[in-house]
Amino acid sequence: xxxxxxxxxxxAVTPLGLDFPTTWQRLVAGEDAAAPVALFDVAGCxxxxxxxxxxxxxxxFTPKRLSRLSRASRLALPAAQEALANAxxxxxxxxxxxxxxxxxxxxxxxxxxxxxxxxxxMLGQPSRARQFFRVARYQSxxxxxxxxxxxxxxxxxxxxxxxxxxxxxxxGHGADLxxxxxxxxxxxxxxxxxxxxxxxxFDCLQAMSPERCRPFDVARNGLMLGEAAAFxxxxxxxxxxxxxxxxxxxxxGYGHGTDxxxxxxxxxxxxxxxxxxRQAITEAGCHASDIGYVxxxxxxxxxxxxxxxxxxxxxxxxxxxxxxxMRISSTKAAIGHTLGAAGxxxxxxxMAALQSGQLPPNLNVRQPEPIVAANLVAVGERQDGMAxxxxxxxxxxxxxxxxxxxxxxxxxxxRARGGGHRPPLELAICGMGxxxxxxxxxxxxxxxVTTGEHTVLCVxxxxxxxxxxxxxxxxxxxSPITLYMLAAAQQALAAAPAISRDRLGxxxxxxxxxxxxxxxxxxxxxxxxxxxxxPNLFPETVFNSPTSHVAAVxxxxxxxxxxxxDDTAWVNGISVAAAWLANxxxxxxxxxGAEELDPIAxxxxxxxxxxxxxxxxxxxxxxxxxxxxxxxxxxxxxLRIAQWTEGFTYRQRSEALSSAxxxxxxxxxxxxxxxxxxxxxxxxxxxxxxxGKTLSxxxxxxxxxxxxxxxxxxxAEAARREGRRILLPVxxxxxxxxxxxxxxx
Amino acid sequence: xxxxSLDELKKLVVENCVxxxxxxEIGEGTPLFGPGSVGLDSLDALQLTVAIEQQFxxxxxxxxxARQALQSLGALRRWLAQQPGVGAx
Numbered sequence: 001x002x003x004x005x006x007x008x009x010x011x012a013v014t015p016l017g018l019d020f021p022t023t024w025q026r027l028v029a030g031e032d033a034a035a036p037v038a039l040f041d042v043a044g045c046x047x048x049x050x051x052x053x054x055x056x057x058x059x060x061f062t063p064k065r066l067s068r069l070s071r072a073s074r075l076a077l078p079a080a081q082e083a084l085a086n087a088x089x090x091x092x093x094x095x096x097x098x099x100x101x102x103x104x105x106x107x108x109x110x111x112x113x114x115x116x117x118x119x120x121x122m123l124g125q126p127s128r129a130r131q132f133f134r135v136a137r138y139q140s141x142x143x144x145x146x147x148x149x150x151x152x153x154x155x156x157x158x159x160x161x162x163x164x165x166x167x168x169x170x171x172g173h174g175a176d177l178x179x180x181x182x183x184x185x186x187x188x189x190x191x192x193x194x195x196x197x198x199x200x201x202f203d204c205l206q207a208m209s210p211e212r213c214r215p216f217d218v219a220r221n222g223l224m225l226g227e228a229a230a231f232x233x234x235x236x237x238x239x240x241x242x243x244x245x246x247x248x249x250x251x252x253g254y255g256h257g258t259d260x261x262x263x264x265x266x267x268x269x270x271x272x273x274x275x276x277x278r279q280a281i282t283e284a285g286c287h288a289s290d291i292g293y294v295x296x297x298x299x300x301x302x303x304x305x306x307x308x309x310x311x312x313x314x315x316x317x318x319x320x321x322x323x324x325x326m327r328i329s330s331t332k333a334a335i336g337h338t339l340g341a342a343g344x345x346x347x348x349x350x351m352a353a354l355q356s357g358q359l360p361p362n363l364n365v366r367q368p369e370p371i372v373a374a375n376l377v378a379v380g381e382r383q384d385g386m387a388x389x390x391x392x393x394x395x396x397x398x399x400x401x402x403x404x405x406x407x408x409x410x411x412x413x414x415r416a417r418g419g420g421h422r423p424p425l426e427l428a429i430c431g432m433g434x435x436x437x438x439x440x441x442x443x444x445x446x447x448x449v450t451t452g453e454h455t456v457l458c459v460x461x462x463x464x465x466x467x468x469x470x471x472x473x474x475x476x477x478x479s480p481i482t483l484y485m486l487a488a489a490q491q492a493l494a495a496a497p498a499i500s501r502d503r504l505g506x507x508x509x510x511x512x513x514x515x516x517x518x519x520x521x522x523x524x525x526x527x528x529x530x531x532x533x534x535p536n537l538f539p540e541t542v543f544n545s546p547t548s549h550v551a552a553v554x555x556x557x558x559x560x561x562x563x564x565x566d567d568t569a570w571v572n573g574i575s576v577a578a579a580w581l582a583n584x585x586x587x588x589x590x591x592x593g594a595e596e597l598d599p600i601a602x603x604x605x606x607x608x609x610x611x612x613x614x615x616x617x618x619x620x621x622x623x624x625x626x627x628x629x630x631x632x633x634x635x636x637x638x639l640r641i642a643q644w645t646e647g648f649t650y651r652q653r654s655e656a657l658s659s660a661x662x663x664x665x666x667x668x669x670x671x672x673x674x675x676x677x678x679x680x681x682x683x684x685x686x687x688x689x690x691x692g693k694t695l696s697x698x699x700x701x702x703x704x705x706x707x708x709x710x711x712x713x714x715x716a717e718a719a720r721r722e723g724r725r726i727l728l729p730v731x732x733x734x735x736x737x738x739x740x741x742x743x744x745x
Numbered sequence: 746x747x748x749x750s751l752d753e754l755k756k757l758v759v760e761n762c763v764x765x766x767x768x769x770e771i772g773e774g775t776p777l778f779g780p781g782s783v784g785l786d787s788l789d790a791l792q793l794t795v796a797i798e799q800q801f802x803x804x805x806x807x808x809x810x811a812r813q814a815l816q817s818l819g820a821l822r823r824w825l826a827q828q829p830g831v832g833a834x
Binding site: 205264265471476477528533534536 | 792
């Protein structure tokens with residue numbers, strides 16, 4: 001039987017406070033943090049306000065080290081530290097007592113402000129855009145490395161980027177890791193720093209209120225953006241009890257679904273939110289009537305709050321109305337919509353409400369939406385003795401997620417999710433698909449495929465099936481990566497045409513993601529001004545938009561998640577798929593790895609000195625996608641992933657070899673190991689690991705997670721061809737070695 | 746005042762909405778939204794209001810005005826003709 005998941009520590013930095021207790025005190029008192037934006041220029045925007053956080057002091061940091069941290073890390077570090085301290089896991093030097101600790105985090109923008117500085121310089125004065133470290137440090141895995149480095153722990157990482165639902169998904173995934181027995185303690189969290197690109201994006205969508213954010217008011221006219229970081233320590237009940245930790249509550253249920261209605265608009269009746277909430281309530285072993293308080297997504301946009309109200313009525317309604325004992329509030333009028341952190345901070349609010357009986361008010365309502373009029377929390381309200389609380393988030397791309405927290409009852413009988421399966425030890429490969437770059441470099445849409453002596457490998461989008469797929473109306477605005485993902489996914493599904501789309505999930509993995517759309521959107525801001533930023537392009541810059549398009553075209557309304565990171569995010573994706581299959585959430589999962597190239601990214605690689613001449617020892621930028629259709633395998637039968645390991649990060653290059661050895665030592669010795677990195681930084685490590693015969697895989701340039709996907713397909717075919725188990729190391733540029741064992745039989 | 750040409754508006758819609766059809770395939774009376782239309786959605790509507798402001802200097806703040814003006818290219822052309830200071834560029 002799988003274990004209960006409990007929460008033992010929380011921490012947050014928000015616009016209302018430098019820590020969680022201050023935030024909570026000011027929140028329940030009815031304060032809000034709306035203020036004019038001062039972090040960047042908003043002169044060309046329709047709206048001018050947001051909820052910005054004060055950055056806590058980091059006394060342990062020298063000014064130089066501090067200057068290298070992104071704003072996102074400045075928010076995340078103290079929040080994570082507070083959560084560890086709250087859980088009794090921080091030592092006297094303010095570092096983690098656990099040397100190994102898994103992380104499951106979420107963000108949408110990462111350190112985007114650093115990326116913006118680079119983009120602005122490149123688009124304006126390229127000669128001055130030499131500070132590559134800035135753009136290199138914008139990606140989300142860098143904030144995770146900051147956490148590892150400064151809090152002194154290491155372990156597997158998962159970075160969820162499901163837009164506004166990410167935070168709830170990261171928590172749910174952390175719980176999955178514990179329930180499936182892969183970890184007994186996970187630090188979960190979300191972080192989001194205000195950035196110009198995202199602010200202008202919401203402004204051009206006219207989704208922000210020019211005056212006050214009024215969730216669930218009939219006259220609401222938009223959201224207010226905010227920034228925050230919120231972390232929590234999740235543990236298995238036995239782990240928490242073995243160290244006599246104070247248990248704050250139980251994380252009892254997690255549900256998620258995908259709304260295929262539209263990229264940015266929820267279905268009017270909130271079908272996916274209904275599915276996510278019902279799934280979470282069922283998993284928690286409660287009834288809707290057991291929920292005393294709901295922290296709503298409640299953005300304050302016309303469509304969100306209508307859709308969400310309908311979803312609440314469907315889930316909690318009795319005789320056509322939501323009973324008044326059920327209290328509901330959106331906390332976004334107080335701290336703003338914190339996007340990738342929203343699911344995390346709002347989960348903390350739902351936990352605090354459960355523990356304290358205090359309820360966070362729904363501010364700025366003059367005339368409430370009738371459907372929730374009897375339920376909105378006023379300042380000063382309490383609800384003591386609640387059995388459970390719920391939080392729900394609806395995101396761009398139709399990502400919907402819900403969590404249920406229950407009062408911890410030591411003696412309660414636990415209903416294990418999905419019958420208490422352990423994860424399948426082996427994953428059946430039911431289909432494979434790939435979109436590869438052309439072997440002969442081609443010129444596409446102004447992209448210089450050779451810059452000087454450097455070779456770049458591009459996908460030829462004029463070839464089938466890509467040429468036809470471009471005519472799908474859903475993807476007409478999408479960044480090219482969507483086409484690659486869709487074609488690879490369709491090819492993988494073609495091998496198993498009978499599988500049920502109702503029982504199919506999607507996990508997509510990215511390193512750079514939709515970089516073409518991002519560059520084009522920001523280019524518009526730089527060239528024509530914030531006022532004329534493109535509403536058609538902004539949603540396509542969001543990490544999970546391509547995933548959402550693929551789900552919509554394939555008709556997959558079940559769980560869909562987007563993960564980001566270096567090449568090893570591909571193995572994180574396989575691990576997430578395994579947890580879903582183990583829990584019985586779905587029967588099959590499409591795991592996709594995809595990347596696209598853009599001239600500005602190639603320029604960045606060039607400035608970093610990555611583009612050595614086109615030999616096998618150089619870095620050759622590439623693009624495309626690979627997809628695996630995975631199911632549960634019968635042990636020892638069929639083409640399968642027989643074992644996988646998400647390797648630990650290392651903090652210095654000198655630790656890379658031992659980190660790789662640690663990872664690969666977990667696999668049997670009598671397997672044939674692939675040489676998978678003859679062309680990059682890890683060449684010398686592979687040389688040192690050399691222990692006899694190895695298998696070389698075809699090289700198709702460096703396309704991060706897409707390369708990892710192609711290598712997996714190559715290794716699977718080699719396993720079938722050679723009748724041997726093949727060990728595939730997957731090397732992460734930012735410091736990780738993960739591995740997969742492919743077998744056929 | 747010179748009227749905005751239909752061809753100019755066709756180009757504006759096809760380019761801004763990333764349509765996979767040729768500009769000449771859109772008729773003056775073809776609905777832009779809804780059944781039997783060019784197939785635009787709410788994001789396209791916002792995109793077109795931005796494009797109209799950028800190209801003609803006319804700000805559309807009212808959703809109902811936008812809905813009326815963006816029914817078809819003919820409606821947009823007539824609406825633009827009524828706005829002071831709009832001319833072909």
